[in-house]
Amino acid sequence: MKPSTRRRLFRGVLYAIFIAAVAAVVLLADWQAIQTNFLNPEVFSEQFPAIITTAAKNTVVYTVIAFIGGLLLGLTLALMKLSPVAPYRWVATIYIELFRGLPALLVIFGFAFAIPIAFQWRPPGGTAGAGLIALIIVSAAYMAETIRAGIEAVPAGQREAARSLGMNPGWTMVSVVLPQAVRIVTPPLTNELVILIKDTSLLFIAGMALSQRELTTFARDGVSQYANATPLVAAALMYLIITLPLTQLVARLEKRNNRSR
Amino acid sequence: MTEQSLRQDAPAIEVKDLCKNFGSNEVLKGIDFHVNQGEVVCVIGPSGSGKSTLLRCVNRLEEPTSGTILVEGVDITDPETDLDKIRTRIGMVFQQFNLFPHLNVLGNLTLAQQRAKRRGKAEAMDVARKNLEKVGLANRENAYPAQLSGGQQQRVAIARALSMNPDMMLFDEPTSALDPELVGDVLAVMRQLADEGMTMMVVTHEMGFAREVGDRVVFMDGGVVVEQGKPEDVLGNPQNERTKAFLSKVL
Numbered sequence: 249m250k251p252s253t254r255r256r257l258f259r260g261v262l263y264a265i266f267i268a269a270v271a272a273v274v275l276l277a278d279w280q281a282i283q284t285n286f287l288n289p290e291v292f293s294e295q296f297p298a299i300i301t302t303a304a305k306n307t308v309v310y311t312v313i314a315f316i317g318g319l320l321l322g323l324t325l326a327l328m329k330l331s332p333v334a335p336y337r338w339v340a341t342i343y344i345e346l347f348r349g350l351p352a353l354l355v356i357f358g359f360a361f362a363i364p365i366a367f368q369w370r371p372p373g374g375t376a377g378a379g380l381i382a383l384i385i386v387s388a389a390y391m392a393e394t395i396r397a398g399i400e401a402v403p404a405g406q407r408e409a410a411r412s413l414g415m416n417p418g419w420t421m422v423s424v425v426l427p428q429a430v431r432i433v434t435p436p437l438t439n440e441l442v443i444l445i446k447d448t449s450l451l452f453i454a455g456m457a458l459s460q461r462e463l464t465t466f467a468r469d470g471v472s473q474y475a476n477a478t479p480l481v482a483a484a485l486m487y488l489i490i491t492l493p494l495t496q497l498v499a500r501l502e503k504r505n506n507r508s509r
Numbered sequence: 510m511t512e513q514s515l516r517q518d519a520p521a522i523e524v525k526d527l528c529k530n531f532g533s534n535e536v537l538k539g540i541d542f543h544v545n546q547g548e549v550v551c552v553i554g555p556s557g558s559g560k561s562t563l564l565r566c567v568n569r570l571e572e573p574t575s576g577t578i579l580v581e582g583v584d585i586t587d588p589e590t591d592l593d594k595i596r597t598r599i600g601m602v603f604q605q606f607n608l609f610p611h612l613n614v615l616g617n618l619t620l621a622q623q624r625a626k627r628r629g630k631a632e633a634m635d636v637a638r639k640n641l642e643k644v645g646l647a648n649r650e651n652a653y654p655a656q657l658s659g660g661q662q663q664r665v666a667i668a669r670a671l672s673m674n675p676d677m678m679l680f681d682e683p684t685s686a687l688d689p690e691l692v693g694d695v696l697a698v699m700r701q702l703a704d705e706g707m708t709m710m711v712v713t714h715e716m717g718f719a720r721e722v723g724d725r726v727v728f729m730d731g732g733v734v735v736e737q738g739k740p741e742d743v744l745g746n747p748q749n750e751r752t753k754a755f756l757s758k759v760l
């Protein structure tokens with residue numbers, strides 16, 4: 249048998265197995281039950297408009313706050329990690345390793361209760377606000393590593409050219425290095441944004457007032473209220489509507505960056 | 510801050526017993542070297558002999574291990590010296606041009622004028638345009654580096670350094686990364702600078718340039734200055750065996 253024939257045969261077998269598996273799932277599934285439990289039209293329409301005006305809105309608001317906060321804190325940590333001052337580097341390294349090594353759920357849970365106790369201060373939004381602070385803290389650890397890698401990817405000659413012209417380290421960073429790093433880190437940071445959108449679902453652990461609920465909490469409440477899983481499907485649709493354009497954007501940005509190099 | 514004393518009569522660059530190690534690798538082993546004001550000194554030597562390291566020590570892109578470096582009489586190895594200020598007096602041109610790719614030509618020429626010399630935008634643009642004219646690229650002020658040929662990029666890099674109105678210029682193999690047909694334009698600009706009396710330290714493999722434009726040629730090998738003197742002497746009638754061996758390979 250020729251290698252090309254063998255390859256074609258092998259691929260044919262794979263397709264056959266795949267089709268058989270899909271057919272088995274389709275045939276074995278109880279479509280009646282699936283429809284009444286997951287795709288109930290009445291329950292589905294009951295989700296609106298609150299799923300958009302409250303849940304999706306809160307998911308977006310939490311994501312934006314966590315992303316901007318994480319970006320600023322992450323940039324600070326990245327600069328500390330690249331600093332010639334050793335203690336800055338140590339602090340940044342400990343921070344980054346600590347919060348990347350812990351489950352976000354645990355950190356959110358811990359902060360939601362620890363912040364009000366430790367500081368005798370209730371952040372705006374109560375426990376949900378404290379959970380959001382935790383989300384900023386966790387995302388900053390990931391973004392710091394992305395930003396640091398982006399800064400280091402700018403060729404050393406750029407820094408040297410700026411310094412040889414008499415620009416101080418601050419201006420060199422702001423006017424020469426960071427503008428070039430931004431291009432490099434935009435695709436991975438957009439990826440972090442997509443991850444963050446999904447991670448806002450962890451905020452439920454902090455406990456939320458009705459008006460604070462984001463998509464996942466909203467859907468869980470819907471499931472118990474209607475004893476029906478359709479709200480989960482509605483929430484899933486909302487997540488995809490938000491995340492799919494972003495993942496498409498990442499793909500486009502990556503293609504652009506590859507071309508320009 | 511005290512004004513750094515500028516000695517008009519001092520050599521532009523004076524290097525005394527300079528040593529530089531990278532880890533256990535001794536790259537410069539006690540260099541004595543100087544460039545007088547208005548002088549064009551060409552540094553030649555085999556690759557790895559420490560030419561770039563010497564040049565980069567002069568504006569402290571490399572940290573010397575020991576020795577002193579005086580720029581216009583100011584000790585730049587003194588921790589009290591304001592390096593950023595000294596660097597505005599020393600123009601540097603790199604082998605790889607190192608233009609800022611996110612800025613157009615005018616942006617490349619005005620950035621440091623505004624950030625390091627605190628010039629206003631209008632003045633910076635004026636200075637930039639004059640220097641672009643000088644290197645023959647007045648019509649490319651809105652181009653981005655990626656849209657320029659290597660020779661054009663290097664001329665922009667020279668204009669960028671000149672826009673700081675430096676007292677001296679350092680060149681590190683400015684034509685080595687260029688296609689042969691583009692070398693001439695860059696050398697012509699450098700020759701013009703020399704004719705105008707600019708103080709220049711030029712690391713180069715262009716022996717023709719060293720012979721015709723250089724006031725002095727310094728041959729380095731293995732981290733020491735082996736031989737130096739008038740171009741016709743060092744290139745035409747070398748005394749040291751290592752110089753002879755090197756020249757027989759490149760000439």
Ligand SMILES: Nc1ncnc2c1ncn2[C@@H]1O[C@H](COP(=O)(O)OP(=O)(O)O)[C@@H](O)[C@H]1O
Nearest residue numbers: 531534536554555556557558559560561562563
């Ligand atoms: N940043 C550096 N780190 C370690 N070694 C270096 C560095 N820069 C230069 N060297 C070493 O110093 C030696 C001299 O390099 P260089 O000054 O670039 O020589 P040249 O310019 O004469 O070719 C080489 O052996 C090189 O490997």
Ligand SMILES: [Mg+2]
Nearest residue numbers: 560561562682
């Ligand atoms: Mg070199």
